[in-house]
């Protein structure tokens with residue numbers, strides 16, 4: 001019994017000691033694939049939302065689903081770019097400037113998160129003008145022009 005407790009304590013210390021390693025940099029290639037998959041989700045929700053907003057597809061429920069999905073994905077965008085992959089040979093379209101001193105990227109990512117949340121709220125009001133206004137504020141192009149290779 002005594003031994004078991006001590007072993008558990010030691011195991012606890014070891015777990016704590018190895019935690020920082022687990023949070024250390026992930027493989028750049030995996031990080032890039034992961035964030036591109038996240039941005040693909042952003043892209044898919046936006047494209048589907050667009051078809052609904054333009055009236056090509058009529059479904060209020062789907063419109064809410066894609067706006068909420070976009071807001072959820074947008075919440076993860078900033079973190080997905082937290083790890084600097086600039087000096088890796090991973091195939092990325094993310095410009096090195098994202099991680100340069102004075103980069104506006106984190107602010108743009110935070111603005112994107114808020115804009116997507118506003119869009120999701122606007123969809124719930126059902127007010128077409130508010131939805132259109134909120135959609136314009138997403139800022140996809142502004143960020144891509146500055147921080148994404150074509």
Ligand code: HEC
Pocket residue numbers: 032035036037039040042043044046091092093094095105108109112138139140141143144147148
């Ligand atoms: C804060 C900046 C920022 C915002 C805002 C942003 N993006 Fe991106 N996006 C990027 C960057 C940088 C990449 C390149 C990622 C990479 O290749 O590692 C990217 C990549 C993508 C990709 C390609 C993913 C792939 O598989 O290569 C799509 C699709 C995309 N974004 C869609 C959107 C849409 C749609 C919006 C708006 C609703 C948006 N993005 C908003 C910065 C942004």
